[in-house]
Amino acid sequence: MRIGLLTEGGYPYATGEARLWCDRLVRGLPQHEFELYALSRSAEQEERGRVPLPSHVTRVRTAPLWAPADDGRSHRRRERRRFAAAFTELVRGICGADPARFADGLYGLAALAWEEGGLYAALRSETAVRAVESACRAPEASRAVQRAQVADLLEFVDELERMLRPLSLDWYEDLREVDVCHAAAGGVAALPGLLAKRFFGVPLLVTEYGVQLRAHYLETSARDERPAVRALLAAFHTRLAGEIYSQADLLTPGNAHARRWQERCGASRERLRTIYPGMEADRFAAVGEDPGCGDPHTLVWVGRVDPAKDLIALLHAFAEVRRAEPRARLRIFATSVGTGSGAAGSATAGPGGPAGAGNHEVGHAVGHGYLADCRSLAAQLFPDEAADAHAVGENPVTFEEIGGPDVPSPAHAYGSGRVVVLSSVIEGFPITLAEAMFCGRATVSTDVGAVVEVIGGTGLVVPPRNPRALAEACVTLLQDPERAQRLGSAARARALELFTVEQNVAAFQESYLRLLARGPARPDGTGVPFEQPPEARVPGHWATPTWATPHPVPAAPPAADPAGPPTRGDDPEAHPGLMVPAARAERAASPEASA
Known part of the structure; x- marks a missing residue:
């Protein structure tokens, strides 16, 4: 099977969203061919290079969203x-x-x-x-x-103009030959697959771990845009999402929260299948298999320092925890400083291009300012104990980074305590919560995004923006270590069942086969799945074996609307709406192209 993987701002680049899970998916299916079609978001992303690719990635096509797609042509x-x-x-x-x-x-x-x-x-x-x-x-x-x-x-x-740049790409001659187009995100990333489905009948699968439409709303609400521009952009993304959801052959949301968004935008339930993200359980095995490790009086928070994570509420809650449990400590491990956009937990980033770059810099300034506010609040809440914000073991609240000699990995961060806290007001799929579950840690979380779906009763859930409820739940687990251990063991078992790389890869493998097994590969009925053997794509002149020669299929009757767009296998002359240029037609008819 040949799969065309469509990405935006991520794989195969060394930085960006969806990089890890796409890499795990490709490496987990070595029996299939992959072709990568990637949209980059910035020059910096391209300068940082790409990740090493396995041998079964047969083609890589890239295009910048940040650079003008000017071909120098003008219309008559x-x-x-x-x-x-x-x-x-x-x-x-x-x-x-x-x-x-x-x-x-x-x-x-x-x-x-x-x-x-x-x-x-x-x-x-x-x-x-x-x-x-x-x-x-x-x-x-x-x-x-x-x-x-x-x-x-x-x-x-x-x-x-920037969002419609994929319409001008020269990818479609290649995409028409793949068996399945798999868009790693919705929105602009899925545009090439949408057109390949429309014009050539290529099956389209769209995966959304963070709903692009939701991320756009959160992002624009934090930006200082004109109301009319904000309304127009929101309407465009809503229409694009609705068209993608209505045309995709299969939608694979990463959780029920994303699934509800897709259903409200017009996605049919019959074409929805939830596939949870896959994580490498081995990274957390040492901590998860040793439930007794970690300080029983320590609360752990891990994540990106961002206003959407609501560390202010967590610090106020911890002040109440300290009054009930004077030995309690809070260790805050920052994986990065967020942009302040509020798009937490989503698999998207700010806009590309020069304007987007400026907003990104302002966002980082907001994130660093928020971190300074959190440090200042900790010093006010614990004035006698916060003289040194980095001295672990002396202060009840510490701000630390993962990657140093003391905490070299996230597993060590989770293993430093017995209870992990998530205080967000906005979340998509809470990755840090799933990682804590792999580590066998009891969790206290706010009821946002897909939190309840992820923990499934293996942790305590409280309303967001409620420091008192958050404090009471933390105290409950600190004062009952046996219950915390039982919840942690149940959480690890749930994570190993639902959130591993193996289950993720197996689910996508089944989805690919399901798309091909539904019927003819072409909408006009002139082909069947796997009718063209892999040998036919080897460069050079090779004789097709007799067993691989497809049986003739009667031509389908002409469509009711002869002016409609051509589909895979149609005669371009019958559809003036999409005439293939002469050079392309000659190349498509040449023996080298058919080989």
């Missing part, structure tokens, strides 16, 4: 009219209540970019700005959109 009068019609449909679908217009406009722009190019210049033209202005002034547009000014229109068109 006929192409300009065609662009204006498609773009008008797109923006009317964004501003109005008809998602079908958005889809028609999106596929119309994709067909134009495929045949003629020049989409970069067209999206930055006066025609595009006027089309957005007309859509914003339409009666069906929302009040926030109708108030858009010229500066708002220009900013939105600029953002829209």
